[in-house]
Amino acid sequence: MVHYRCFRYQDASALLRSVIDSDTNPTTTQTSTVGQEAASILTLVYRHLGRDKGGVTLVDNMLAQTKLSPESFSAAHVLTLQYRRALILRQSGH
Numbered sequence: 487m488v489h490y491r492c493f494r495y496q497d498a499s500a501l502l503r504s505v506i507d508s509d510t511n512p513t514t515t516q517t518s519t520v521g522q523e524a525a526s527i528l529t530l531v532y533r534h535l536g537r538d539k540g541g542v543t544l545v546d547n548m549l550a551q552t553k554l555s556p557e558s559f560s561a562a563h564v565l566t567l568q569y570r571r572a573l574i575l576r577q578s579g580h
Contacts, residue, residue, distance in 0.1 A: 495531050502528040516555055522548060522563060528571060529570045538578040545571040 489498035490550045502524045509521030517525065525548050532541035545567050552567075 489530065490527060490531055493534075495535050499528065499535065511537045516551060516558070517548070519558070522551075523558065526563070526566055526570060527566075528572065533570075533574050533577060538574050541574045542571060543573070 487498075489495070490500060499543055503526040506517060506521045506528065509519075510517045529541040529545050532538070532544065549564070549567070549571070550565050552564050
């Protein structure tokens, strides 16, 4: 989050991606809480980098996980993901 707030989007992207990768179970492809939060922040980074498709894909993957494992996600986190998805889509003209 520090890199993001300091406009160091490339650094933030690399760190957040590594957090997601290390917090995702390779067998089930489910992401734990820390990885979920990293993915949520990474969508904002992608938005600033102009990588709208990557951001939407990431959010869609997280939202798909909420349907497979709803007990792993809080309602607030799901709403945040949906809001960030809407932001990216709005910015890209959808």
